[in-house]
Amino acid sequence: MSFASSPLFLLALFLFNNDPTSIKGIIKDKETNEPIPFAHVVVGDVINISNIDGEFVISAKEISDGEELKISYMGYEVYQEELHNIKDFYTIYLEPSTIQLEEVVVMTGKSLMETVFDRFHLNYEMDRLHMIGYYKESMSDWNSMYYIAEGIMDIYVPSNVDKLNEALVRPIRTRKKVFRQIDIINEVLGGNASDMAQSSIWRKSSFLHPKNRTNYDYQYSGYTNMGDHEVYIIDFEPINKKGNTSGKIYVDYESHAILKIEYFPILKDYAFWESVSWTEEYEKRNGIYELFSVSFDGTSTHNEFNYHALLVVNECFVIDEIPNEYRLLNSQYSFFEEAVEDFSDAFWNGYNFIKLDVESAQLVHATSKF
Template sequence: MKPILIALAFLALTPTYSTDAAYIIKGIVKDNETGEAIPFAHVLVGDVINVSNIDGEFVISAADFNKQNVNLKVSYIGYENYSTSISNLDKYHTVFLKPSVTQLMDVEVFSGPSIMMEVFGRFHLNYEMERQHMVGYYQESMSDWEKTYYVAEGIMDIYSPSNLDKNSYPMVSPLRTRKKVFEKIEAIDEVLGGNASDMAHSSIWRKKSFLSAKNRKNYEFFYAGATSIGEHDVLIVEFEPGNNKGNTTGKLYIDEETFALIKIEYDPIISDFSFWESVSWTEEYEQKDGIFNLVSVLFEGTSTNHTYNYHALLVINESTVIEEIPSDVSMMDVNDSFFEMAKEDFTDSFWTGFNFMKLDNNVTQLLHADSSQY
């Protein structure tokens, strides 16, 4: 994962998980007006969260579902919130989200610097600072413009130190992994390693981030309009380097009520690296008990010769504050491969007891075509 790490240079109860989860809810999220699928929509049941895949399809499971009273919630920026009580858990649920109507807010009232002053001043109020135990789903793949080379997935056990700890780097251990290599390339050995520990470290607390107290002064922020998520107004702020020390451009989505960052899109400026032509990141957050928690991180990169497109996604399905990080838990080094002992079982039953993302249609077709090999 060295190319990923180079790109990143820019930049009290433990939750339980069961292998005997009783219920799984499946469905698809679509735009109510166009009928088009909505990828990466947030899907919640209780404290469990997942996101829809690129085709808008989702699965969500938990061992403690109450079969008689399951409340399914779906949200996505720019749409009204969706909530329904489900009695038939075996049904395939089609969720239609209605686009929300947002008035463009007066530029004279909001300015980029004034908004960001509020954002930075509330970091310690809006985001979790305590040690956390998280369970998440991780996926990575590599393709070119014609074919997919591999897909790899894993359920990750993640322990995140307090942001006040000197060692503030998340520790990750794979609970279950699988992979399928469709066509061998030299780059697979270099890239197929997983960077979930990097992705679990939010830009809000990353010391070298453009949002850090040391680096934020190197950027200019501009109010760029508004959207919404459910009933909440969301301010949009764009940013770019303000001097030669800035190395990232992007867009921030900010809850107007709390001034919490709920979505961050950013592109490190690549100038002197040999592997990547371009990279982009997207982080999303969800509020739980008044605190915003990291929900998903998406990384996408294109190689310098435009041959390879790399994709990595981490979804934090469950998180709980803990007092101490266990000393007897075996954690992997950031450079270790998650997939050395991975299985080639691509049935849904492989994930029994865990939340996962349904593979997109293109990969599913490849797996079916190659099913004779496993």
Template sequence: MKPLIATIALLLLIPAHSKDAATIKGIIKDQETGEAIPFAHVLIGDIINVSNIDGEFIISAADFEEDGAKLKVSYMGYENYSTPLSEIEPYHTVLLKPSVTQLMDVAVFSGPSIMRNVFERFHLNYEMERQHMVGYYQESMSDWEKTYYVAEGIMDIYTPSNLDKNTYPLVNPLRTRKKVFEKIDVIDEVLGGNASDMAQSSIWRKQSFLSIKNRKNYDYFYAGATSIDGQDVLIIEFEPNGNKGNTTGKLFIDEETFALIKIEYDPIIDNYSFWESVSWTEEYKQQDGVFKLVSVKFEGTSTNHAYNYHALLVINESNVIDEMPSDISMMNIYDSFFDMAQEDFTDSFWTGFNFMKLDNTVSRLLDTGSKF
């Protein structure tokens, strides 16, 4: 049975003045500057979503009773936010307060010593069992003046245990939509969906820079501290120490558990036919005693600097399963998610699922039907 989000709204879930008791909408801002905060984590119970580039969010509250249920928001470098659903406004403004973190003693926290703790605790900190996940996926391509297309989908994702021989996630698109605003030759080359790649965490990927055989190819440097979810977070910068390393980036590590909770990395690309540069961001959150992947972001720039490609996967729900499914028709990893996609860009298209609100630029583009 798929643990999908229930579609029946519970009456009186939030105040009577709200017209949509199953959904909470709002915006997240910096309390001091008033600036919008993009890609903040928004939670109700075990359901997770993120704010869009404009700081706006939307999340289903249909599965939660009013008593005791809370809306929680977290973002690195800010104090946690939490408020009962009973106090939520129809359009709720969340003001996050910047946190103050003391720079920790470099002599105590050296890069290599921190990473030894991180690697020794991989099997304690991260989920090793098979997972069924339901996630929202979005991709788009633009240049410096206009957007060429946007495509979205709700994905059923099955990830094998890191001990399984089959280490590639299985993906089944549940609902997809796309809109091409202007046709260019490379759209067909990239439009297809990368949720399979993105659901494969760097923690367990065999070719990852964090794998047992590759981690020795990097030097690690302590670079300071910040906070997230009320916990102190250590920052480690890493770079290749020889010609076998192929990635640079930053690691954000929970000081108490030594778990990686955010990874920012840039593969070093030489002589690649299409991409000039690419960058990845993975984020993890603790659930049921282990840290699980909750969001992955990919950005790429073409070799002639003409096109910028963006992709985002948000894992809204994640549950342990006993075995990989054999009775569900899964896509080949090279198949396109969007061959049969619809062009319905109303919010009602996603009824029963969590999704990310489209940013204002794309929304205006859809309304006018013209190019920017």
């Protein structure tokens, strides 16, 4: 038997061919040369975003010759490049776009949203989903950082017909660094990815749920572009005491799918949060719009603490059933119980992640603590 046909050689060849390929770079405004944070970066079915400094890393197990790198951000033209010989580092400039809807039809916010709701079952996935995503939490006050925690999460989202009320989450790799110990950390740290993985599209308590939609007034307020989508902007706010949220909804001109939601729950007699805000974004994969990223920002009462959480769904697959072994890993599970303090890029081992911004990197690599 030749070495080339030996089991060890074939195993090594299999492992080599399945090593993820990472593409790294920075995204900038072509006119100002300023970095563009939170831009969408897509290779095949894998999606990630740039950090606050405009830097990005995206990894995919298979990148065929000629695969397309696509980058988009609200208010800019889409950048597209075929990948042949992958470079060590990409510097990518986005050009501000000029918005020109082919035909501006005067519509009310109410009529637009009626069309949006009518197309929910066409535009959004209703099946059970398996997601692999990057999750991050941090807490600070006006002077210093209290902790930074990050992880790669295995997430199972039930369908509308399932009896499960929440997404189930298993941490794959986690790391954290605590700079200052405070009692409130244990109350906040862990569990939020489960809530964030269930979007406002299908969540029963959502302002978009059929039983809640009539509690809001919808006003058309203009249009913009998001990547290669021309988008209506709709403002919404409560019209009665049952409404508890206000914000903006960004709707695709052609499909009438919601691409982005920015919303602000109205807090009444709430013991902890002074104010909170959510942002959800959706990307089209395999003909269906799927949740891509969710961010949460909260300021505690008396403006003492600022809490931030981010979930980015890098990969998403339709599945037949949720594995039984994941049923105990619910929102009460602490993602970071076994987290390590390794803040090197090599820690992620080929998974998709968001690079630490310069300020955070200086914090975690500092030898002294606060």
